Amino acid sequence: MKIAVLTGGGDCPGLNAVIRAVVRRSTLHGFEVMGLRDGWKGLLEDNHFRLTRETTSGILHRGGTILGTSRVNPFKVDHGLEKVMRTVDRNGIGAVIAIGGEGTLSAATRMSQEGLKVVGVPKTIDNDLNATDFTFGFDTAVQIATDAIDRLHSTAESHKRVMVVEVMGRHVGWIATYSGMAGGADVILVPEIPVDLANVAEHIQRRHATGRLFSIVVVAEGTRIRVVPGEPEHIVTSGALDEAGRPRLGGIGQLVAEELERRTGFETRVSVLGHIQRGGSPTAHDRVLATRFGVHACDMVARGEFGKMAALRGNDIVSVELSKATSELKRVPPKFFEVAQVFFG
Numbered sequence: 397m398k399i400a401v402l403t404g405g406g407d408c409p410g411l412n413a414v415i416r417a418v419v420r421r422s423t424l425h426g427f428e429v430m431g432l433r434d435g436w437k438g439l440l441e442d443n444h445f446r447l448t449r450e451t452t453s454g455i456l457h458r459g460g461t462i463l464g465t466s467r468v469n470p471f472k473v474d475h476g477l478e479k480v481m482r483t484v485d486r487n488g489i490g491a492v493i494a495i496g497g498e499g500t501l502s503a504a505t506r507m508s509q510e511g512l513k514v515v516g517v518p519k520t521i522d523n524d525l526n527a528t529d530f531t532f533g534f535d536t537a538v539q540i541a542t543d544a545i546d547r548l549h550s551t552a553e554s555h556k557r558v559m560v561v562e563v564m565g566r567h568v569g570w571i572a573t574y575s576g577m578a579g580g581a582d583v584i585l586v587p588e589i590p591v592d593l594a595n596v597a598e599h600i601q602r603r604h605a606t607g608r609l610f611s612i613v614v615v616a617e618g619t620r621i622r623v624v625p626g627e628p629e630h631i632v633t634s635g636a637l638d639e640a641g642r643p644r645l646g647g648i649g650q651l652v653a654e655e656l657e658r659r660t661g662f663e664t665r666v667s668v669l670g671h672i673q674r675g676g677s678p679t680a681h682d683r684v685l686a687t688r689f690g691v692h693a694c695d696m697v698a699r700g701e702f703g704k705m706a707a708l709r710g711n712d713i714v715s716v717e718l719s720k721a722t723s724e725l726k727r728v729p730p731k732f733f734e735v736a737q738v739f740f741g
Contacts, residue, residue, distance in 0.1 A: 536682050
């Protein structure tokens with residue numbers, strides 16, 4: 397059988413580990429593997445190349461994806477479904493392994509309903525996909541953010557400053573919560589809980605009044621904030637749209653820093669980690685998880701488990717329905733966030 401592999405959405409540490417694992421495992425099943433360039437666009441444009449043991453050698457530790465990626469959704473392209481199916485028929489593709497996050501796997505779910513034989517692999521540094529305990533890329537992003545917070549801690553203490561650290565997290569605050577807890581942050585702001593900046597300022601003033609003359613504030617980019625009492629909360633955007641048509645986030649760290657300095661009088665600085673969290677080599681944890689996902693996905697194709705996704709449950713890799721993975725976002729539970737709040741202040 398000929399199978400095709402694509403990587404969609406934002407790049408993520410561990411993608412190459414999945415690709416490598418699929419190719420290695422395909423030998424057992426006698427599969428020929430094609431790499432689709434730039435996500436779903438590769439099927440729309442019939443753009444692909446053969447993946448072999450040789451072409452995937454030495455990529456385990458590399459960040460990004462050798463296949464390229466995009467946020468193109470075939471259902472938002474004129475005659476997209478027909479173009480995809482023509483490419484599949486023309487090349488004799490028996491199954492597609494789609495590696496991606498909510499957008500990529502939502503398209504995979506619809507493709508499966510339209511008759512395409514699809515297997516999913518969950519990928520997102522935000523860790524916001526349902527039906528899996530963790531996604532690869534998340535551990536790497538958290539480690540990078542934690543390292544940054546550790547470094548900013550010494551500067552904040554030395555200069556008696558408030559340091560605001562903006563991390564990724566459009567809809568959920570997993571990165572902010574984990575890195576904030578690991579880095580000893582004094583305040584963590586997440587999209588799950590709207591924030592009144594007056595309350596944050598009062599909290600920091602109380603810290604300073606008790607002799608703690610510096611503070612670390614970690615904020616997820618998609619956190620909803622209220623600047624003026626009585627006004628509704630809002631997210632901060634750059635005013636532009638990304639290629640998926642969503643508002644491009646950016647600027648919340650700067651806004652929080654300016655407001656905290658204005659309200660408290662304490663010198664406040666901001667560090668925006670941005671795409672640094674996406675890049676570079678994956679952690680050992682993410683390399684292993686991605687490898688296990690890739691092997692399992694290839695086995696799912698061999699077993700005919702289409703319309704499903706590889707998922708981590710406890711320490712086991714299992715198969716779950718794609719529709720369950722994309723039905724809703726996995727948010728930080730209130731009880732989990734309460735653990736972080738114990739250390740605020």
